[in-house]
Amino acid sequence: MSSLIRLKNISKVYRSHASEFHALKSINLELNRGEMIAIVGASGSGKSTLMNIIGFLDQGTSGHYLFSDQDVSRLTSDELSHIRNQKTGFVFQSFFLLPKMNALQNVMLPLFYRNEEKELSRQKALSLLKKVGMEKFSHYKPNQLSGGQQQRVAIARALVGNPEIILADEPTGSLDSGTGRDVMQLLLDLHQAEKRTIVIVTHDEKISRHCQRTIIINDGRIV
Amino acid sequence: MRWTAYFQEGWQNLLSAKLRSILALTGILVGTASVVAMISGGEMATNEALKQFKTLGTDLLAITISESSDKLFQNATQKSLSVEQAKAISDSDHSILEVAPYIQLYNPIQFNGHALDGAIVGVTESFARITHIEMAEGRFISDLDHYEPFCVIGDGLYQQIKQHTLMNPVGQQIQVGSAIFTIAGVAKYFPENSFVDGNVNNAVILPIEAAFLASQYAVINNIVLKLSENASSDRVEVHVENYLRHIFSGKQYAFRSAKELVKRMGKQNEIFTVFLGLIGGVSLLVGGIGVMNIMLVSVVERRREMGIRMAVGATRRDIRLLFLVEAVILAMAGGLLGVLLGIVIAYGVALYWHWEFTIFLWPPLVGFTVSVATGVFFGFYPAHQASRLNPVVALRAD
Numbered sequence: 319m320s321s322l323i324r325l326k327n328i329s330k331v332y333r334s335h336a337s338e339f340h341a342l343k344s345i346n347l348e349l350n351r352g353e354m355i356a357i358v359g360a361s362g363s364g365k366s367t368l369m370n371i372i373g374f375l376d377q378g379t380s381g382h383y384l385f386s387d388q389d390v391s392r393l394t395s396d397e398l399s400h401i402r403n404q405k406t407g408f409v410f411q412s413f414f415l416l417p418k419m420n421a422l423q424n425v426m427l428p429l430f431y432r433n434e435e436k437e438l439s440r441q442k443a444l445s446l447l448k449k450v451g452m453e454k455f456s457h458y459k460p461n462q463l464s465g466g467q468q469q470r471v472a473i474a475r476a477l478v479g480n481p482e483i484i485l486a487d488e489p490t491g492s493l494d495s496g497t498g499r500d501v502m503q504l505l506l507d508l509h510q511a512e513k514r515t516i517v518i519v520t521h522d523e524k525i526s527r528h529c530q531r532t533i534i535i536n537d538g539r540i541v
Numbered sequence: 542m543r544w545t546a547y548f549q550e551g552w553q554n555l556l557s558a559k560l561r562s563i564l565a566l567t568g569i570l571v572g573t574a575s576v577v578a579m580i581s582g583g584e585m586a587t588n589e590a591l592k593q594f595k596t597l598g599t600d601l602l603a604i605t606i607s608e609s610s611d612k613l614f615q616n617a618t619q620k621s622l623s624v625e626q627a628k629a630i631s632d633s634d635h636s637i638l639e640v641a642p643y644i645q646l647y648n649p650i651q652f653n654g655h656a657l658d659g660a661i662v663g664v665t666e667s668f669a670r671i672t673h674i675e676m677a678e679g680r681f682i683s684d685l686d687h688y689e690p691f692c693v694i695g696d697g698l699y700q701q702i703k704q705h706t707l708m709n710p711v712g713q714q715i716q717v718g719s720a721i722f723t724i725a726g727v728a729k730y731f732p733e734n735s736f737v738d739g740n741v742n743n744a745v746i747l748p749i750e751a752a753f754l755a756s757q758y759a760v761i762n763n764i765v766l767k768l769s770e771n772a773s774s775d776r777v778e779v780h781v782e783n784y785l786r787h788i789f790s791g792k793q794y795a796f797r798s799a800k801e802l803v804k805r806m807g808k809q810n811e812i813f814t815v816f817l818g819l820i821g822g823v824s825l826l827v828g829g830i831g832v833m834n835i836m837l838v839s840v841v842e843r844r845r846e847m848g849i850r851m852a853v854g855a856t857r858r859d860i861r862l863l864f865l866v867e868a869v870i871l872a873m874a875g876g877l878l879g880v881l882l883g884i885v886i887a888y889g890v891a892l893y894w895h896w897e898f899t900i901f902l903w904p905p906l907v908g909f910t911v912s913v914a915t916g917v918f919f920g921f922y923p924a925h926q927a928s929r930l931n932p933v934v935a936l937r938a939d
Contacts, residue, residue: 375852375932396856403854414849414936430546431854475853497555 320387322482322515323372329331330367330538341483342378343538352513353480354506356526359535359541365486368535373485374402386482403431405536409505411488413468415460421471422456425434425455428479430526446474450504466497482520483515484508490525502528549572551866558839562871570882572825573912577883578890579821580904583814585887585896590806592897593734596673599799602766602774603736604781607793621760622664626788629687630764634780636772641668641765644752645739648718651696655705659698659743661717663759671767672737678695686748692722695731697742717745720755730931731761735802738763774798822911828875829915832868836923840864846919847927848935854883857928865917866922871915879912 321471330342341364349355349372361366370376371383377398383391390401407415407428408414424453425443433483434442449451460468470488477483486505490498507527518525526532534541555562585771606622622773644663649656666684668674674681676884681693694702694710702710710724722745753759768777778796785794847860855863861937891898 370933373852375936396858398858399851399854399859402852408852409652410936414845416849418553418847427850428853431850431856431859433543436546479854 320351321348322351322353322386323347324382324384325372326382326384328371328378328383329363329377330371331379336514340538342371344381345538345540347533347540348450349483349515349517351515352509354509354514354516354529355518355531355533356529357517357519357533357535358521360521363482363535364538365519365535367518369485370488372517373406373408374398399431403428403479405482407479407481407484409469409472409476409484409486409489411491413460413465413472413492415468415471415475417460420457420459421452421463421474424460424471424502425475425478428475431483432479443474446478447471449477452472465493466498466500469493469497469501470504473501473508477508483517486516486518488520489518490522492521498506544814547862547866548870550863554643554867555803555870557761561835565665565832565871566875566878568831569825569872569912569916570828570879572828572915573759573823573876573879573887573908574609574679574882574886575881576821576911577904577908578886579817580814580907581887581901582890583621583810583817584901585891585899587807587810587814588899590663590810591803593732593736594733594799594803596765596797597736599736599803600768600770600772601671601736601799602781603738603775604764604766605738605795605797605799606785607763607795608791620789622785624753624761627761627764627788628665630784633784634777636769636777637766637781638766638769639667639671639829640673641761641767642749643668643737643750643765644759644761645763646752648756652702652710652713653671653705653717657698657701657715658744659695659701659793660739661747661752661755661756662739662741662744662751663747665749668746668903670763671765672734672741673733674731674741674867675729677729678709679724679729681728682746683705683892684748686751688750688754689748690720690722690751691725691748692751693728693746694724695728695740695742695744695746697740697748698745699727703809706777715745717747719754720751721921722747722751736765736797736799774800783816812888818907821908823913825915828912829919832916833919833923836864836868836920837926839867840923840927843927844930844935844938848932848938849933851930851932860930861924861928864927865920868916868920868924869913872913872920873909875916876909876912883908889918 319470325345325347328342329340332339332341345368357368363496367376370485371378378391381391382389393401422443425446426439428444430438444456445451447456450473452467452470452474455463456465489505490501494503502525509516518529520526589811622642628640633639641663646661648661650659651657664682666682669681692715699710710727712723713724715724718883747755768774786836848862888898
């Protein structure tokens with residue numbers, strides 16, 4: 319299986335006028351297509367920064383990032399937007415659905431920025447909502463849905479663009495253990511049934527145990 | 542399709558922050574209204590000033606003859622132009638169609654023993670035709686009157702007479718200086734204009750020859766000429782001045798041509814209107830700053846939303862458009878309502894000053910265009926700010 323992501327000596331330094339903070343220190347990481355990995359670490363360890371870099375929300379200060387064998391370490395802001403839109407799907411701890419839009423509109427949003435035709439987007443979004451078991455709630459606003467339901471909608475949004483990689487940042491962090499398990503099961507199903515590449519950032523060992531591989535980050539380094 | 546989506550979304554966002562949107566909109570509304578009202582008012586004032594030329598036409602040329610200050614010419618050969626000499630001016634040039642010389646005198650006027658406040662104007666028959674005097678009753682002065690003691694009174698004088706007697710003044714007698722004249726007609730109200738010197742409304746209008754008899758100081762000091770339609774008033778001015786210099790010396794001539802006056806008034810009013818527009822523009826500017834202020838608050842409040850949009854692939858341009866479209870919607874709505882309010886204000890102004898109310902096309906167009914431009918201009922900075930957000934930082938915002 320070919321490697322989808324290769325990080326070579328990625329570092330991230332935050333500079334303020336007085337001091338430097340090294341969030342990531344020479345990270346080397348390889349991730350294959352169809353893999354499901356967990357990134358585990360204490361808060362402040364740099365795991366979120368790593369996920370942001372993998373998901374093109376952020377860029378390393380130095381080092382190289384190869385995505386499908388292409389060097390993507392020095393992209394412009396527009397190119398980053400484009401690659402996020404095409405290749406990644408995010409699932410966040412606090413769901414991050416747009417409160418003014420209903421579930422369907424939220425799921426359609428990535429396709430809107432792809433300039434996809436509206437009716438086609440609707441069809442795609444509806445089928446994804448069906449897949450996550452939310453088709454009956456397509457016209458509900460996020461504040462009318464429970465946390466678990468919101469996270470399902472968010473997962474549908476992450477999947478709608480058929481991305482190469484799904485990045486989940488503490489996806490069960492805001493959910494009670496029951497619904498958390500359901501959401502986790504949904505992600506596992508996606509991995510097993512569709513061979514999706516999934517990166518989960520978590521500090522919960524129970525979750526990392528489900529993944530093929532666990533990367534532990536401490537103080538900006540992989541241990 | 543994408544644009545309609547942007548506009549739908551912008552509209553929804555504005556609706557979800559109603560009070561704020563209304564405040565921003567009010568700023569633009571007031572600004573646009575003031576631009577439209579001010580410019581419309583200026584235009585109406587211009588129209589009002591030019592109204593006299595609608596009845597008089599623009600082919601008039603007025604000449605005022607005065608004594609030269611130069612002592613050398615003071616013992617002039619002839620004191621006044623004679624009526625015949627004045628009338629002959631029209632035969633001297635083909636583009637002079639008609640001539641109306643007139644005399645102004647300030648003899649005391651009495652009616653039935655009551656002193657009236659007014660002046661004397663000695664005219665020829667052509668005077669009424671050229672200056673469009675219309676009769677309320679009776680007839681105007683005729684050239685056949687010659688020295689006959691008939692006169693016409695102006696509307697103002699008629700109003701004065703009405704306070705003393707309820708009798709119809711036509712046929713009554715009026716005393717001018719030491720002479721008695723019979724009132725042959727009453728003129729209708731004569732709107733002020735810049736061609737005829739003196740107040741025709743408050744005048745006893747006499748046959749010009751009779752006026753010569755009424756006072757030893759009678760001098761033809763004013764002439765109104767009616768020119769053919771395409772005559773050059775400059776050329777006629779030169780011609781008339783030469784003609785008059787042949788008759789007598791030691792005089793100064795001042796010409797007022799309708800075309801010249803229209804041009805000058807037009808220029809003055811243009812400056813006036815531009816200034817009014819600028820004053821309106823200042824309030825529109827203030828409105829624009831209001832829009833910017835509110836948009837900036839909105840950008841800060843919606844940072845997380847921008848972060849989410851960026852995470853799913855919105856480019857900087859997308860984010861910028863999102864805010865710009867909101868600013869444009871605000872400006873268009875404010876501009877539209879402002880135009881309506883501005884027209885209403887202009888209507889009120891017209892009502893108050895008894896002007897003729899007209900809706901001009903260009904002040905609303907200018908007002909609307911400028912308000913939308915203001916929206917885009919002041920929306921641009923907040924929109925730009927939003928587009929420069931770092932997605933990671935934006936997502937972390939609360």
